[in-house]
Every structure is written in C-alpha cells, then in structure tokens.
Amino acid sequence: MAEGIQLKNISGNNLEQCLKCSICTAYCPVSAVEPKYPGPKHSGPDQERYRLKDSKFFDEALKMCLNCKRCEVACPSGVRIADIIQASRITYSTHRPIPRDIMLANTDFVGTMANMVAPIVNATLGLKPVKAVLHGVMGIDKHRTFPAYSSQKFETWYKRMAAKKQDSYSKHVSYFHGCYVNYNFPQLGKDLVKIMNAVGYGVHLLEKEKCCGVALIANGLSGQARRQGKVNIRSIRKAAEQNRIVLTTSSTCTFTMRDEYEHLLDIKTDDVRENITLATRFLYRLIEKGDIKLAFRKDFKMRTAYHSACHMEKMGWIIYSTELLKMIPGLELIMLDSQCCGIAGTYGFKKENYQRSQEIGSRLFKQIKELNPDCVSTDCETCKWQIEMSTGYEVKNPISILADALDVEETIKLNQ
C-alpha cells in the first residue's frame, strides 16, 4: 500500500462500474413489454464481457433497444448502458441494413426528393394500396402515418423571406433546424425566428447542415453518420468562431450532436459541445439573467400536457421548456408521467417493432386521453408523430406555443 497502487486502481472501464443492481432493467420501456429482450444490464455491461471474449456472443436481440437512454438516467453508478449496447451493434452486428432501413435513415435525401413533389407524396403515402406495399415489400408498418412533407423547405423560406434582415440585429445565433423542420414542418423554424427576432437576435443558418445522423446510427449506417457528423461539427465550430451559439428545436438532434457523436462515432466535440443548445434552454437562461424579457398576449388561453421526451430526460433539460411555458399567463401546464412513447425515431416505423412500439406507449396514450388537454407539448418531433397518430391530440413544440402566445410588438419594445 506504500506506493498507493491500490488507491490508483479505480476502474476506468465504464462497464465495470455496474454493480448489477438492475435498476436500469426496471426502468427499461422495452423490458416492460418484451420478454425476449435481455434488458439493458444484461445486453450492456454483462454481455459486453462475453463479446470481448468472442464476437459470436453478440445477440441480434439488441436491435430491440430503443436507445431511449432511460437506463442511463436510472443508473446510480453512471454506466453508459445504452452506449455500450449501441456501440456493440456498430462493432458486432453482421446484419447489413435493408433498403427499408436505408430509406428511413436517409431523412435528408428522402426529404429533398419528397419536397419536390410534396402534394403527390403526401396523398400517395396515405393510400391503402401504397401502405400495403410499404408494409409487405418494405417492412414499414401499415398502421403508420408518414409525417406530411412540406412543399417549401424551411431553408428556401429562410433565404427568400428572412435571411436579409438578420444582419440588422445586434446579437446573433445560428440555428440547426434539422430534417423535420426543413422538410416536414417549416413552421417551427419560422416560430423560432419570430421569437429570436423579437428579443433582438438575428438567426443564421449554419454554413452547411446535414442530418444529425441519429437515424443512420440506429439503422447500422454509422460510417455515413460519422461523415455527416463531421460536416455539422465543422459548421458549428465556424459559428463558434463568430461567437454564435447554435440553437436547436429538436431534442434528439441536440442530444445526438452533443453526446452520441463523441460516444458512438468518435467525433471530437468537446470544444463546441457547450455551444449546441436547445432554444428553450437558451431563452430561459437569458430571461433568468435578466438579459431579455418576454411579453404575452392577454387573450391567449391553452391547457397543455407536457410529455417528457426520453432524450430530454437524458439531457436533464425538461425544466427549461416547462418553466418557459409556465411564464405564459394564459397557459395551464400539466406534466404527464415521464415515460417513453415507443416510437424512438425510425424504430416504430418498422413492421417488426410496431406492436411493441404501441405497447410501450400505451400508458402514455391512456393518460393523455383521460386528461383531455387542448394539445400536448413536447420537444421531440418523433414523439409528436407517435402521440398524434395514437391519440388524435395535436402535439406542439414549446417554441411554437411560445410563438403563438407572444405579444411581438410588446416584446420588441421590452428588449430595445
């Protein structure tokens, strides 16, 4: 002991910090409904030891992991359980992605194509025979509704309608809009620009933005994800050089760029990680510091139920979105129990996962229906699709609710 050798022998191997308490398995949404899934503890730290011995111990059942990270939130020992599972899928899985996976994962490419012929795509994807083909041939579940494609990309709108005046503001941020805003729901991006402009910030696009890659990672296309991630981080680094924080309106894109890039794709992000933040967090912090003020419409009335998206839970940022919503005088906020909705991005679109996906979300759907709110709010777009499809309630991003409730004239005055 004289040399302190034993004191220094503290495991640097994350998997060895697991004390086998199994709390993660108790919190796993998949384990709760799927007896065939070995559970996070067993799939992660336990089997990893055997995979280190021989890759034949890789179990394809690990594909059932949603990568929701609720196991990591639950772990009292700080084990990155879901990272161990995802990394092992990247390293050991011998199943190549099928065309369906490649299509679902390439949100960028598919989005661009779909935008060009949006009305046709939207109409066709809803047709029963098309759904049957997608189900039978592609393995995309027939019960799923694809999110509608917009006929104008957010980027196109921005360049035509918003870009010019952004330089006139004294303070500036960049915006990582993500695929959903760009191809499906430009309104969310417009809402953000409206709020930021009102509080005196110019909003700029990144020099080059690619899909964050979360769907590529989930579908076994980590090489492409790494290439896209590097492009994004290079752009984010450029924004940082101009002292521009990069705002986001999607919790999953944010989480992917902040954590998954480094943990799963080996992309160095430590110098810019803190520059990537969710817009609600950025706004809340400015308000808390007294740097900006918001004014709201007197006639705004809404009763909304907030759903805690898994990756929001993982980042610990739910509080920013909900506190911001609570500032709106006419808004009644109800917190839904924190649980996974079951979609997990492209996971729930796959035929083999559909039923499990709906079972996972069933308690959440029931709670929403019982509460009967005006709308549901959440920071994640795939949760939005799942909840809208499964409950019929409209789901809004907190930024959109904020933009609706905002008294723009008054806010501009307050921040001059």
Next chain:
Amino acid sequence: MNSKQNDNYDVIIIGGGITGAGTARDCALRGLKVLLVEKFDFTNGATGRNHGLLHSGARYAVTDPESATECIKENMVLRRIAKHCIEETDGLFITLPEDDINYQKTFVEACTRAGISANIISPEEALRLDPSVNPNLLGAVRVPDASIDPFHLTTANVLDARQHGADVLTYHEVVAILTSNGRVEGVRLRNNHTGEEIEKHAALVINAAGIWGHDIAKMADIKINMFPAKGTLLVFGHRVNKMVINRCRKPANADILVPDDAVCVIGTTSDRVSYDTVDNLKITSEEVDTLIREGEKLAPSLATTRILRAYAGVRPLVAADNDPTGRSISRGIVCLDHEKRDGLAGMITITGGKMMTYRLMAEQATDLACKKLGIDKACETATTPLPGTAGKDPDNPHHTYSTAHKAAKGRQGNRVKEIDERTEDDRALICECEEVSVGEAKYAIEELHVHDLLNLRRRTRVGMGTCQGELCACRAAGVMCENGVKVDKAMTDLTKFINERWKGMRPVAWGSTLDEAQLTTIIYQGLCGLGI
C-alpha cells in the same frame, strides 16, 4: 452417484484434482476397477487455483528444458483431446526496456531445441495482435500458449472415468491407510457430510492428493518432503488481453497474464509457506501490490481495471534442496513407487508436475500400476478425446442459439446437447454475468457430482462473474432446492457460498468491488435476513 456397493477395487485413487481425475480415467480406460476419492470437491486444491494456462513450454525452455519438452507435447495432445476446455489464443513473450533484449535469442534457441515454435515478431505486430500489450515493448516472440479451463477439464476426466466403470466419491476423506504385512490393502474413509466412516479395499492405492499427499504418506508411515510454495493470483473484471502475455526473461513473479473465459488472470507470486498454512492461505497487501505493479508492465490498462478477486494456491512440488524461491526447482513429474522406495507394497505417489501435464502424470502412474497388477494394455488417453470434445458438434449451423447456449457450450462442449432448453423455465438465466441457465445448473446437479453451490460454481460458472454471487447465489440456491436439496441445508450453503465469495474479494475490496460487496451484504443480510 455410486450405485455399486462394492468395496473391492483394483485401484483406489486419492485426490479429486486434475491428477487424480486423469489417473482415474487412464486406469478405467485400461480396464481396472477404479475408485476415485476426494475429501471435499473436485479441483479444490491447486487444480482450481492456478492461471488456467496451457503452457507451450516456452516459459521453461531456458531454465528447465525437460519440463519445456513435456509441456509442448502435452499442449498438442490436450488441444486434440480436450478441445472444448481450450481457447487457442497463442502467447507473446515481450521484452520491455528494463529487460535484456539479448535474452530473446537465447530464449528462441531454447524453444526451438525443445520443439516449441517461437517466432520473433516486431513490436508493431505484437500491438496489432493484442492492443493491450505495453506499447514500450522492444520485441516480442509468438508461441503456442493457450488458455485452458481446469474445472471443466477435471469434470471431463471424471465423467470419462465413470463412463468406463469407475466409482467416484466426493466429500470422502482418507483418514487411514489400511496396511497388512507391509502391504497397503485399502483406505478408511470419512464421509465429510455425515461423519460416517467406511473402508474400501484395493490391490493398489495411488496418492494423487497434491500438497495433501504429504499427509496421506504420513498415514502410511512414509515421508515425502513436500515444498509448499504459495502462488497468489488476481482476477480482473473483463478480458483486457486477447493473448497470453509473458515477459521474455527468466521466470519471475507476476509475469504471466492469461485471458480466461470472460476475465483475465495475472500471477503468480511465489512464497515458501509452512505446511500448516496450506488449508488457510492468507493473501497479503504486498502480494496484491506486486501483482498490480508487475501486471501493469505487461498490459498498462490493468492499472485501471477492476479486480474481481484474489486467490492463492499451493504448488505440490517435492522439495529437493533449500531453494528459498522455489523457482529453480524442476516442475518435473515425480512418480514414487513406495515398494521400491520405502518397502511398502501397494502404494504409488504421483506428484510434482503441472496442471497441464496431468495426463502424462496419470500415464506414468497408470503404467506403474498396470505393471504391478500384471496388466498389459497401452495408454489411450493421448488419442481418445474426452467427453465434451468427443463426438459430433450437436449444433445446427443454420440455427441461431442463445448466448447462454453458446456460453454453456464453451464449458460443457458437445455435452451441451444434454442440457434441457425446451421450456422457458429451463432457458431462464441463473447467472447473468456468466450466462448460466437453469437447464445447465440442473444438468450439473444431475450429472456432475453437485452437492452444494460451491460445486455448482465449479461445474458451471455460477457466481464467478462481476457480481460474485450478488444476484445468482440465491437463484442457484432455489434451483438446488427444486432438485432435492432441503431448504435449511440450502440456506446454510448460501451463507457459506457468499462468505467464500467475500473471502476472495476482501484482499481487493476497494472501488466498485467494495461497492458491489456492500450491495451484496445489504441484499443478503438486510433484505433476505441471512446471517452472514
């Protein structure tokens, strides 16, 4: 386990280590009527407390060419007959900056003379083969070392002995050697579970009791000067290295790192201990320090890898001189014919050697026994595969098997087909760290002489993983109860098992290992009310 109530045998073999098991197999294969007796459980002594290293012989090439030659021959034999117990990892002998690089030449020449393939490879190649190797290495030699599981090797030998008519009694301790007119006629045994004593007779008694052979000899008024040398080893939480890593220098302390199953093991120290401590070996803090310090030189990441437990064994070497380190003594095989040596007919002692030369030891002892009994039958153990390796691979290459099935196959070999996997209950896991199913435990209980959890651990790997029994011990105790063990016995057994696990964790109880032990205490003492 023993249906036959016969007490007349050709040969009684004392000791359920690998030497005794191997000798029982060899004798049975040559048609002798065999009784194998063991005072506790198989592999309770040095067999279960070593590296699990299938030496290529390279380690002894320079200092002990005779042992080196034995090793490489047996290495090749075991790869054939005990394939399911072996992982062909190969080994590296690395030269570090503080070692003399010129030794490499001497080493390779000595290996070549002994018939061991030894190829010099570049440091870059060594790092490519095994990225855990100390990157400061100056050179490396690749040799056919491998990893071998002594528990399953012993089990396979016992099974084959039984299949060839041998009787086997565990928990039967020899309390007296029966002699008459200068001739050994049998043994008196005490059942260590019930205390009951019985006598068994045989034309020959073979003492294969390892370090305890000293006591056996004493009972027959013979003196064998055993040299108890304690060796301590550490088990790490996961596999750091892919290959066996050794130092290319004269054998010294803590210079072998072996990947075994899902862990890796560093060892050993070597200290002369007094004979009265062999049943209760203490592991010191200094030994643990030495093992970590030296281990780190082989694979630097060991310094920050969790240590699961520490254990120590005693080498059953026969003292030849007063060498204080015990290292320059030959690891050679000692086969004593007590008729010639001491004028006591009917008794043979087989000792010395190494775990991995057990088959050769068994062959020598059996040759001598056959000569004495007038039996002329050649040894077949070098060519006949052991149960588990024998026969066809039962698995369908187009079927996807569970991880537990694959893990069980790594332990039981082709005998995996005897494990019931039909029901969900049988497929359920007892031990999540080591992938042991209820079905495998049941198979072990029925077929492999399992009386308690400790036995079950050695036949499967229940409780040998990261949690050291935290989650699996109580489940395993439940399965024992379902298979005929009384509840109060299972409870006592559970307490014993948990305490035995703690014994190994205690010398390395810090960090996550200590946290885990605390959690185990809370579960068993606090939650289950077990009096630990």
